[in-house]
Amino acid sequence: MLTFEQIKELIDLVSERDLQGVEVERSGFRVKIEGRPAPTVDTSTDGKVPASIDGAPVSTTPAAPAGGTAPAVAETPAEASPEEAADLEGLHLLRSPIVGTFYISPSPDADPYIRVGDRVKRGQVLCIVEAMKLMNEIESDEDGVIEKVFPKNAQPVEYGEPLFAVRQE
Amino acid sequence: MFKKVLIANRGEIALRIVQACRELNIETVAVHSTADDDSLHVTYADEAICIGPPPSNQSYLNVSSIIAAAEVTGADAVHPGYGFLAENAAFAEVLGECNLAWIGPSPESIRMMGDKSKARRAAAEVGVPVLPGSQEPLADFSEAQSVAEKVGYPVILKASAGGGGRGMRIVQDRESLETQFSTASEEALKAFGDGSIYLERFLVEPRHIEFQIFGDQFGNVVHLGERECSIQRRHQKLVEEAPSTALTPALREEMGRAAVDLATAASYVNAGTVEFLLDHDGRFYFMEMNTRIQVEHPVTEIVTGLDLVKMQLEVAAGDRLTVPNGLTARGHAIECRINAEDPDRFTPSPGAITTFHPPGGPGIRVDTHAYEDYFIPPYYDSLLAKLIAFGQNRQEAIARMERALDFFVVEGVGTSIPLHQRILRDSRFRAGNLSTRFMERLLESEANRSQSAASSV
Numbered sequence: 073m074l075t076f077e078q079i080k081e082l083i084d085l086v087s088e089r090d091l092q093g094v095e096v097e098r099s100g101f102r103v104k105i106e107g108r109p110a111p112t113v114d115t116s117t118d119g120k121v122p123a124s125i126d127g128a129p130v131s132t133t134p135a136a137p138a139g140g141t142a143p144a145v146a147e148t149p150a151e152a153s154p155e156e157a158a159d160l161e162g163l164h165l166l167r168s169p170i171v172g173t174f175y176i177s178p179s180p181d182a183d184p185y186i187r188v189g190d191r192v193k194r195g196q197v198l199c200i201v202e203a204m205k206l207m208n209e210i211e212s213d214e215d216g217v218i219e220k221v222f223p224k225n226a227q228p229v230e231y232g233e234p235l236f237a238v239r240q241e
Numbered sequence: 242m243f244k245k246v247l248i249a250n251r252g253e254i255a256l257r258i259v260q261a262c263r264e265l266n267i268e269t270v271a272v273h274s275t276a277d278d279d280s281l282h283v284t285y286a287d288e289a290i291c292i293g294p295p296p297s298n299q300s301y302l303n304v305s306s307i308i309a310a311a312e313v314t315g316a317d318a319v320h321p322g323y324g325f326l327a328e329n330a331a332f333a334e335v336l337g338e339c340n341l342a343w344i345g346p347s348p349e350s351i352r353m354m355g356d357k358s359k360a361r362r363a364a365a366e367v368g369v370p371v372l373p374g375s376q377e378p379l380a381d382f383s384e385a386q387s388v389a390e391k392v393g394y395p396v397i398l399k400a401s402a403g404g405g406g407r408g409m410r411i412v413q414d415r416e417s418l419e420t421q422f423s424t425a426s427e428e429a430l431k432a433f434g435d436g437s438i439y440l441e442r443f444l445v446e447p448r449h450i451e452f453q454i455f456g457d458q459f460g461n462v463v464h465l466g467e468r469e470c471s472i473q474r475r476h477q478k479l480v481e482e483a484p485s486t487a488l489t490p491a492l493r494e495e496m497g498r499a500a501v502d503l504a505t506a507a508s509y510v511n512a513g514t515v516e517f518l519l520d521h522d523g524r525f526y527f528m529e530m531n532t533r534i535q536v537e538h539p540v541t542e543i544v545t546g547l548d549l550v551k552m553q554l555e556v557a558a559g560d561r562l563t564v565p566n567g568l569t570a571r572g573h574a575i576e577c578r579i580n581a582e583d584p585d586r587f588t589p590s591p592g593a594i595t596t597f598h599p600p601g602g603p604g605i606r607v608d609t610h611a612y613e614d615y616f617i618p619p620y621y622d623s624l625l626a627k628l629i630a631f632g633q634n635r636q637e638a639i640a641r642m643e644r645a646l647d648f649f650v651v652e653g654v655g656t657s658i659p660l661h662q663r664i665l666r667d668s669r670f671r672a673g674n675l676s677t678r679f680m681e682r683l684l685e686s687e688a689n690r691s692q693s694a695a696s697s698v
Contacts, residue, residue, distance in 0.1 A: 075593070098279075170306065171290055171291075171306050171313065172309050172312075172313065173313055203305065203313075204305065204308055204309055204312060204339070228290075228313035228314070230292070230310070231291045231292050231294075231300075231306065232275060233291070
């Protein structure tokens, strides 16, 4: 959940940099701010898939607990990670709906399902996420062009992890 | 010993398990929902895998997600904590099939004790006292009479079709039984359409006394003493302590032996708790067995000097128990379950914690996953922190707990700290006069006092 100050910072960010919009999700809350022409704020709680903690200049790290060293996991990178940069440019992120291992091809010797630059349609199989020997085919939820593939082949992915960036058409 | 343990839980217990694993040089995997991205156990675990959206059934209860997470991280064991899948025998079995070790008792033990009537039968078979009563509805008054004689007065008549406290009548002596029985049957028939009544021994002011037991894979079973958990509101424990002021050494030995006998009969391995009701006359009755580590395990840890979660990991890894049976408690420990809730309405109070300063100092232990700026998600239970005070005796433990409650600063959300302060100040609590009716009495006397104060204005 973002504080009023944090939401205000996001609104300033959108208007100062003349962005199309920014979307932030944390702990089951989602805030979407649309720019051009005028920023509007729409807050909704629908428990949807969150983005990783975004690169916007907003303090999201937990305070270091008393007596402990700083948490090992970096929470707010100085510059936006590839996923957030993609978000800010209006690309659609396709995220993994399950935990498992990412495979870009149906089998080791087969051709990959898609490559960067391919045009895909909604419902088209883009990859496999394998869990417990079950091959789950992951379908595209939009029409568009594959701009980026995030995981490497055979890399473990978690729920909500970005798999592809799609430029919608 | 395990190389990597996946913690299938959240909140303070998940952090507790991370701590135990860290001390044993075991790597940890935290699985979490998206609502727990910023959770402390996620921060401190060696690896974290998001397994689903906030709702528990899609995340912490999602068996395939959890197993997939174990697979991709190469975990070799799973610790289920308490709640969620901790007493899910099917989950334990699936883990076994996937070659993942389960930090807990066997699926058979879980099933046996999970079924209340099976558990009671098992208890009766090894001579553990069970609350006497008619198992089936009573045919008529004469059967009621003979059962009541056997069971002993006072008895409680319960409508078979009733529930939730409805359709119950307390009968103090044999003279009142006939009228009470016919009235009860008529009322039941009118209220529930079914006039059948059964009967149970009524415990006037029972205390909830539970025994911590531990079994290893070599058949050794020990008990580690009792916890007094009578202070409950709607069956939710608020304050626990060890040892109990009601137990003489002889009674402790008797109840401890009963707990060990039952656990042995169940071939019980790992941590478990046997719950009894203790009547004011010193008679005790088996209620149920919990086949998991419990929320209030710290009070036992403090008075015995043991680390129960580390013992869980060690026993699951095949170590032999080295702790003697019936370890005598040293000193006295009290635990307050601090909940994030409205102090007057007892409704949950999720939201952002703006200030968080837990107490410290001599004899104080705080088990919590909360911190300043932490946002308490609304999807799970409201347990915020466990505050445990230890003293050389009960008096000192109470003094330390009161001091610690006063020094515990939590702002941004409501907490049960004011309620705990009132419990600790109560004269009956301080005298050790506890029973499962304590909270009811306390809230009643507070309501009466405020009413009379209002009317005298």
